Amino acid sequence: MPDRSPRPAASGLWSLLDELGMDELAARQRATELDILTMGITFTVYSDGENIDRAWPFDVVPRIIPGDEWSQVERGLAQRLRAVNMFIDDLYNEQRIIADGVFPGELLEDSVNFRPECVGARPKFGVWAHISGSDLVRDDDGTFYVLEDNLRVPSGVSYVLENRAVTKRAFPELFGHNRIRPVDTYTDALNKLLASLAPDGVVEPTLAVLTPGIFNSAYFEHSFLAQRMGAELVEGGDLVVGDDDCVYMHTTAGRQRVHVIYRRIDDLFLDPEAFRPDSMLGVPGLMRAWKAGNVGIANAPGAGVADDKCVYAWMPDIIRYYLDEAPQIANVPTYRCMYDDEREYVLDHLDELVMKPANESGGYGITIGSSATEEALTACAEAILDDPRNWVAQPIINLSTVPTLIDGELQLRHVDLRPFILTGESSYVTAGGLTRVALREGSLIVNSSQGGGSKDTWIVDEPNGDPLGDRSQQQSQQQSSDGGGVA
C-alpha cells in the first residue's frame, strides 16, 4: 500500500484543492476544456478511414515533482544523452566500443535502424540525436527509471507548453506563490540549438521544420514549434536540392536557401534518392546536401540506431565506457539472454519478469511473467533458448499513480513522464515534461489515441535551500505566514 499523503512540494496545491471543493474543481476542468477547444489545441487521430482533429485530452489536476528530485533526473538525462551521442558517432565512424569488446558487433549487423548511408558522416559537435524524449516511469519506491529513449522524432513537447498555459489560467492563485519552474524556455533553447547546426559561416540561418503534412498526427506540434521559433513549416514538396548540393525552398520571391532542417519525418522517407524511392514526403538529394555540410539536419539521419531495445540494455555500459562515470539515472535492470548467466537467471525467474523480443515494437510479443499461463511461460522459455540474442527481460515495475479528476472525484491513476532533452554544444532538459495518464482504472495505457489523458507537470522548489539567499528567505517567511503558499 503506497503512502497516499501528499509530499511537501504538493502542499500548496492540496490545500487549495481542499479549499475549492470538488464542484469548483470540476468547473475549472470544464473551463480548461473550453480553453483547449478555442485555442485549437488538437491532435489528429486516424479513425474510420478519416483523419480527425480532436481536442487535446487534459486533466486539470497537476502532477507535482519536488525540485531537488528533478535536478537529479535532469543531470541523469543530460549525462545519458551525452553518452548516447558519443555512442552513435562512434558506431558510424571508428566503432571503438565494438573493438574494445564492450558492445557486441553482431547486434549492429542485426539492427534495422543502422543506416550504412551515414557511415563516415561527421555532424557538428559529434551530436546526432539533438532532440530526444525519454519515457520515464516511477516505481512505487519513488525511483525514476528510463523506460525508453526516443531518438528519432519524439513528439509531445508542444503539449507540455500548452498544458502549462492552460493550467496557469485554471489555478492563477498558485503560480505567484509557489516556485514552479517555467517550461516556456524550451522553444528558445531549441531555436538556439538548431541555429548552431547551420553550415559554417552562416550568420542568420533560415530554419525549417519538415512535416509529413497536415494530416500527420503530430501536425499541431510541427506547426506550434515553427510558430514559436519563427521557422518555416515545410513539406517535402516545398524543398529542392540544387545542382550546388544546397537546399532551397519555393517562395513567392523565388527559391530561397534553407540552412537547418528540423525534420519530423522518419529516416526512410527523408530522401528517395538515398532511402525509399517511393517516398513522397522527402526531398531528393537531401542526404547529399547533408553530407556535403550544406544543411544541418536534426535529428541526424541514422540517430535511431541507439533507441533499439537491445542498445537500451547496454546503456549503463555505454555511459561508463564513454564518460567514465556512473549512470545518474536508472535504467530498468535488463537481462540479456545472449549472455549465459543472465539467461540462466531469466529462465529461473520467468514468473517475476517481463520478457521482450528485441526486434519487435509496440508491445508485440511481450510476455508478462506474473500473469502468463504455465503454457505461455514454457513457450516463452523455448523461444528464448531458440534465439537468445533476440530476447531481453526486465523486472515488473509498479507504475506510480497520481490523483486525477474522474467523474467528479479524485481517483488514483497510472502515469508516465516524457521529458525532452536537447543536446548540442550544451544540454537542456525540460522542467518536467509531458505527463500522460491512463484514465481507465488500473490501466497502464497512456496513449492519447487510446483514451489516455495528460497533465501539467510541476517541478516545485522548496523555499529553503535556495541559492538566491536573502530574497528567497524573505519569500519563504511570507509564504509561511500566509499558510504554505496559498492565499
Place this chain on the structure above:
Amino acid sequence: MALLSRNAGRIYWAARYLERAEDLSRLVQSYGELIDDLPSDDDSVSRWGALLAVLGQDDGASLVDVPERDVIRRLVSDADQSGSVGFCVAAARENLRTTREVLPREAWRSVNDLSLFIRDEVVRAEDRRFRDRVLNRIIDDSRRLDGILTSSMSRDDAWEIWRLGRYFERADMTTRVVGVRAASLMAYRSSTLAFDEVHWMGVLRSLSALQMYQRATRGPIEATSVVQFLLFDRSFPRAVAFCLDEIDRCLDRLTRPERVRGAVDTARDALMSVMATTTDGADLDQAMEWVQLLLGKVNDAITDRYLSIDGG
C-alpha cells in the same frame, strides 16, 4: 519577407473564403429585408429563389418557387454545400489552421472561435428570428479578423497575399451582384418608382454601400448612378475599380508581378469600357459576365505566379 508558395495558396484562399462568407451573409441579410419591404401579389410563392442566381447556383433550374428554408440551407447552413457560408468558414479555418506559423496567433483563434460557433449554431439561421444574429456574427468576425491583421501583422508577402485574396473576392462579388440583380432590375422595372428605389437600396445594402453612396452622390437613389458607384468609384472599398487599384498596390510590393499586372490592366480596361452601355439591363449583364471572365484570368495569373511552386 518571402512566403512559401504553398502557404501563399492557403492564405489567399483563406482570405477569399472568409470574404465570401461575409459577403454572402450580407447578401442574404439584405435580401430578407428587401422582401419584407415589397408587397407580394401572392404570399404563397417564395421569392427567395432569385438569390441563387446571384451566386450562379441556379443550375439552370427554375427559381420561381424555391422555399426559403431550402435557399438558406444551400447558401448558409449546409456546410456540405460547396460555397455556402458554413462551407466557406470551415474552409477558411482549415487554411488558417495550416498557416498558423505565418499569421498572428489571435487571427487563428478568432477564426477557430467563429468556426466553432458556426458548427454549432449555423442551423439556427434557418429560423428567421435568429438569422440576423448568426449572419451578423460572421460579418463582424470577418471584419474583426481584418482588424487583427491590420494592427498586428508585418507588411510582408503574407500580408499582401491576404489582401490579394480579399480584394479579388470582393471585386468578384460586386460584379456578380451588379450583373444579375441590377441588370434584372433595370430590364424588368416594377411599375412604381417607389419600389424601384427600394430595390436599389437593397442592392446597395447588400454591399454595405448605401450610406457611402448617399454621401458621395447627395442625390436620390437612381439606377445609373448606383451602378456607376459600385463599378467605378475609386474611393469606396467595395467598388470594383477600387478593388482593382488595391490589387495593383499589393502587386507593387511583390516580386515579378508583370504578368499578373497585365491581367489586372486588361480587366480594368474592360470594366471602364462598360461605362457607355450601363443604361441597358441586358448589356450590363453581359458586360459583367465579361468582366468576371477577365477577373478569372487575374486569379489564374495570381495562382500561376505566386501560389504555385516555382511560379513564373
